[in-house]
Amino acid sequence: MARRTKAEAEQTREQILDAAESVFLERGVARASLEEIAQAAGVTRGAVYWHFRNKADLFDAMYGRVHLPMQDLFDQVVGLEEGNAIEALRTFCVQSLRCLASNARRQRVYTILFHRCEFVDGLQESNERLIAIRDRWLARMEDLLRREQTRGRLPAEVCPRLAAITIHTAMIGIYFDYLRSPHAYELDAQAFPLIDLVFRALS
């Protein structure tokens, strides 16, 4: 059995990505073998190497499946001109946490990113891409905050760049801590009060 139709091939590709998520999660990226992933997907390593060059390529594709939509949403929120942008940013942060709490795939993928992978050797480039994304986030948030400051929506004594770093690191910290022990949180309920407390610093 080989040479499936294009649609079937795309389906096995998705199956492999699903399997990679689950195997990376329980075994860690480094200790996960492509053989395990193939078995979990119901195929052989041949199929994996057909769809992906190696483990790093598979990793990138897996993380891209959830990160690209999120980044689009962020760009959309930050880009809008009218209205209270800080409020929009705050809402985005709350929604981001709520989405994390309710979306199992996002939980798995970000748990892998924060707690199940070592960014060395093969994943070095992935890491540099993540850093580049972070820099764009920071720059856009800083612009937003500086703009709002001129409109009197951010206290004059607050440095826009430091505020952007604070919000960014606060989100990172919550993601990290929540994904390390999700049972310690009720994130869906605590998302709003948590972000509310963080944003108290900006008022």
Place this chain on the structure above:
Amino acid sequence: MARRTKAEAEQTREQILDAAESVFLERGVARASLEEIAQAAGVTRGAVYWHFRNKADLFDAMYGRVHLPMQDLFDQVVGLEEGNAIEALRTFCVQSLRCLASNARRQRVYTILFHRCEFVDGLQESNERLIAIRDRWLARMEDLLRREQTRGRLPAEVCPRLAAITIHTAMIGIYFDYLRSPHAYELDAQAFPLIDLVFRALS
């Protein structure tokens, strides 16, 4: 050459730990081989297996070298009764970041903890210990904040537990983000304004 004196043996143990730090840092814990570590320490794997049961045991010893002193300091700061405890906590946070910025060993070890290890299989127990430490931190900080709230040093509308989580995750986030790209920070200089901004939420 074998059977060194007790002091010499202790010295090779430290050499192995130093080597583990450096190899874990550049290769990641999972991909680091005990052979590499042994070579970096100028010994053979025999010496490593003599002093440590396996890689996980070595990892625990390495991380204990820097984490235990820090935990003592935290207990000391939180334990004191007289004076403004919130101010003491804020100072502790600033000092913690400054220490991270200036102490190369702390940088290496925490970079490994945050970005170079996967907490699965052998390191599962280490992870559970880290979670237990986190829970103690949180509980003690919550007690401190609740106590200070009765003294009017924390606004009544701020939930002590949420405030504790916020401070904790803020510190985690800064550690994480700084250690991912230290060149993007000037942490020694920014430590105070960063923490100052975070604590604005509590005033």
Place this chain on the structure above:
DNA sequence: CAGGATACATACATTCGCGTTTGTTTGCTA
């Protein structure tokens, strides 16, 4: 000062995983 225990070095066996190559079937296209 003799003997066991210490502090390693060396050697061995085994397992695992990766990348590549080759084989095979079948969808697709000209």
Place this chain on the structure above:
DNA sequence: TAGCAAACAAACGCGAATGTATGTATCCTG
């Protein structure tokens, strides 16, 4: 409706890492 190429499966060869077992020289204690 040939025939090429897609979509895998199966097999190969290789290195690398682990845990253990054994060897050995020296410290240290009674």
